[in-house]
Amino acid sequence: MNAIVQFPPRRTTLQEASGAVPALRFEGLHKTFRSKDGADVVALHDVSFSVERGEFVTVVGPSGCGKSTLLRILAGLERASRGTVELGGRRHTGPSRDVGVVFQAPVLLPWRNILDNVLVPAQIQGRDPKVARERALHYLHLVGLAGFETKYPGELSGGMQQRVGIARALVNDPMLLLMDEPFGALDAMTRETMNVELLKLRERTGATIMLVTHSIPEAVFLGDRVIVMSPRPGRVTKVIDVDLPAARTLELINTERFGSHVRDIRTNLNASGGLDG
């Protein structure tokens, strides 16, 4: 299981090869919605950021801060009113083969078994079925679902379904993994377990991840950097470097340094009229 087969490599630019180009860069993103009564609602206001390769960035903010809109724009599901998004140095406006997505609901196809669900993106993108199958099995193993390949989604718990969703997002070896509150629907205990496992998975795959959450502790626990956003209009109010060890365990949550990061973010959110905490 160590030597994972690879799809034929994508074309890499010289800059990319030298590693000088960030995995994801977006600049001056604005998004304005027209509400039903005709008024313009600013969902995002001048949001810029750059995610390095292999980095885990979390986005935290209260509901209505535009963090989900941001993620949908990055996934190519919505267009920004203004601003640019670059993936590996290339402009990108629509959905991209280089992006894997995980939503809050696992949204598996109930008529496909687990393996076939993981294979969905590979089939859409016309990948070599044999290679895709091996990669799907590999990622199912990594998310702890080896042996569940022929089960159907209805037979799995919510947490297990979400693991399938993560394996599915990884099957095409995307340059960037976008996660929108992936564990928001799970109970607190399962959620903590999933957080620890997500970090392990990231360590093993070297994936570049951007994860949106409304839980401050989750943002600190997972992120190398935390983007703090505030609502109306949605904008970045602060970026926090999390100086916690790379190998993180749940005990970390009780340390003073972890607590100070959480307090830091909470103060920042309160100052910008964000929330309660």
Place this chain on the structure above:
Amino acid sequence: MSTANTENIDFEPPAPWLTPSRRKALIAAVFVAVIAAWQLVVSALGISHLIFPGPAGVARSIYDVFQSGEVWPHLWVTLYEILAGFALGAFAGFLLGALIGQSALLELVLYPYVVAFQTVPKVAVAPLFVLWFGFDTTSKVVITATIVFFPVLANTIVGLRSAPRDQIDLMRAFTASSWHVFRMVRLPHALPYVFAGLDIGIVLAVIGAIVGEFVGAQAGLGYLILQRNFSMDAAGMFAILIVLSAIGIVLHGLMKAIARRVVFWADAFTDLSRGT
């Protein structure tokens, strides 16, 4: 239970005392009670068997019609009309439903005609079809098809639009084309609805074939009913009606069985058909 199924309505579960064997006994008891009540009413009121036959007379008539073999050629004709009409109507309904379900514009333009067509009682236009397609089976197949058409069409449209937004978004994020979305998400999502439409359709198809035969036919169970009506054979008519009901029950059961296998993930079929 998967999150995808949480919006399904939960039916009241059967009472705990109702074990499978007791359920069967209950069904049998109700059947016997109905037959007994039928016999009781007929003999208590002294109704002539020429007007309303008792169960014994009907049973004998059923036996006779099979014993003499008289029923078979008519049964095959009617069954052919039912199945051919069903196939034609279901195919057309599904095809047009798939087109309309994919495009709001097509719905806007075409749906008023579909509704107008559905509003016309098929019994009223049946003589026209016989005029156009003749007295043999073709006219009955067409009449049956027009009756099956609408429930399949309506269910296909609703089904194609039932796919959750999230699932379609996810497919799009994985760079799916609209064809991918249709084939991998919308169509499978529509299938339980399509099968609900087919189930309604197969039962209506029995009615369609008989309506056609009533207007003018040379063979078929409907023709047999008319013939026995003319000869004042009430028990004989009851016998054919019961054969028709049996055909309907068998076809409905087959449809459910097929649906359970094809759309195995849809709870509604397994839940609703418990014990049937």
